Amino acid sequence: MDFSLSDDQRAIAEMADSVFRDYCTDERMREFDLDDQPFMLPLWQTCIETGLHALAIPEAFGGSGMGITDLYCVLKAQGAGLGLVPLWQHQLAAACLAEHAADSQGELVEQAAAGSLLLSLSLQGLAASRGVKLQLVGQGDQLQLQGQANAVDVAAQADRLLLVADSSDGPRLVLLDPRSEGVELLPGIANHGLAVADVRCSNVPIDAVQLLPVEALAWLEQRAIAAVAAMQLGVSGEQLRRTVEYVNQREQFGRAIGTFQAVQMSMADCHIAIESLRTSLYQLCYRLDSGLPSDSEAFATRYLCTEAAHLIGHKTQHVHGGIGVDLTYPIHRFLYWSRHLSLVLGGSAATLERLGDWLANNDKLGWKYDLDENKNLC
Template sequence: MDFELSEDQRAIEQMADSLFSDHCHDDYLRQWDSTGDALMVPLWALCQETGLHALAIPDSAGGSGLGMTELMLVLQAQGRSLAQVPLWRHQLAAATLANFALGDAAGLAAEAARGERLLSLALDSLGTAHGIALLATPCVEGWQVDGQVAALPLGGQAHAALVPVRVDDQIRLLLLELDAPAVRRSCGVLTHGEAIADLQVEGLRVSADRVLPAAALSWLEPRAIAALAALQLGVSAEHIRRTVAYVGEREQFGRPIGSFQAVQMSMADSHIALETLRSTLWQLCYRLDTGLPAPSEALATAYLACEAGHRIGHVAQHVHGGIGVDLTYPIHRYLYWSRALGIALGGAAACLERLGDWLSDNDKLGWKYDLEEHQAL
């Protein structure tokens, strides 16, 4: 098997890494914290200028038409630099509309590719105990929508968003125009700096094409998991790199603490968790890009992303000691991001439960193969 990236993929990776690392250094992040801005506007403008905002949008809608592998490379670079820009939500929402929406709803994808409209999405309610609190019922115009959406990323800044909605006994995706009079927004900021808004929807009437076909959610969810896991991979890789540098310099009892066996074993466990996530994420992106089904691969990747973020964050904070909780020192940012990404993925326990349910319903050899058990013997 050939795991090498193509020249074009390497060029995209290097461009993204250079763009984010040059912009999001520690001094800039410290300054940005005090601005109260919803996103890094100059950096988002550079993403649009370089085309990073439209990599995964189909070329039929004006995007680059690339796959999840290319987007994964960019999101890893974003995660390493903790860049607050809506790269994956914007373009995966646009890609979903380009592939599944009808009528003027599909035109939003082209506007997103041109940078004229900012799109968002939130699938967090799929994995929460409260479930989906947005309900669509048939009416003369098409659908009447009522309910709530909690913590929609950039809900106060985006023009439209894709959110899960209950339609009869199904869960579908709704294209929600956020400036509609029937939508009330209460804006806030998450711990890691991401701007969000709680939505209250009362008596909103939308046309029939605003509720996407059932296949749209099945297409979008594994790609959203891959995007969040790619961010987690980047965040955790930088978390480890900075921690290794710290334990190599911090001295106790006359020698660097990185020479202590307990610290070395903890860092080794962190590295194993990181590489486990990397291999499952690459497999997931490969399957998505080649059109292979990947429901269990996505759930396994989500679980390992939650586990890696938790384990690496815990170890990093532990070996940093007191300075790890000093907000003037940058390591806490990576812990905040890891926790936020784990919550967005639904948490390790919920992901593992969903994976267990899938395995109980499929007589296949785990999540890695598409073979019947007797065929693999």
């Protein structure tokens, strides 16, 4: 596997790294903690000015038309900087509309690419123990949306939401205006600081153009998994880097605690978890950009992402000792982010169950089945 990036991708990664590191300093993060803002609005404006908000939106609609690997470069930098902006939610929602509802929602996608309109999405119901709580119910010749979607990112600030609703054809994506009659928003804050809101729907009329085709859900979910995993890779990588720096400076019993075998083994476990996630994520990005089936790769990446979030988040927090619980010290933010990202698309147990179900129903797995000379085996 070739892990190298193209020259263009390296340039994108360097620009994104510069944007997030310059803005998301520890001092500014402390200021945001005390500020009553839904997300980092000046940083979001910078993302619009630099085009980072529209990398994955097709060129035909005003975006950059780049792939998931290019988006990975940006989201990894966002995770390392802990930049609280709805970057992946906005452009993956727009890209999904461009791919599956271009005829009816093309103008909306163009506005999203221009930055004049904010989109968000939520897929949490797919992995919730109670299942999808939004329902599409037929009332005569009209469909109505009933139920609730919990903790939707920036729902109160977004102009449109892509939500999962259960229907007679199974789960479907529905495009919802959060200001429609019958929609109630209950605002809150996620544990890493981003504004969220529960979206409650009571007999909300849904037109046919708001309902995306069945295949749009899997298309979006696999790319959302790649996006969240890229952010987690950035969060965990920076968390581990800071921790290694700390244990090499912090002394106990006359020497740096980084020389203790138990600390070294903990850091080695974290490094292995990061590299496992990186390898699986690279494969997923490659397959998505190549138009190859990615069901099992997405679930495997999601599982490794949730496991890395938990392991690295807690091991790095632990070796910081008492200073790790001091909220004026920045390391706790990485744990909050890891906790949020590990649950946003379902935890490790839910993901492993879905992967097991997929494997039980598919007896062909692996790269060899994608090769031309083996097409007759499929």
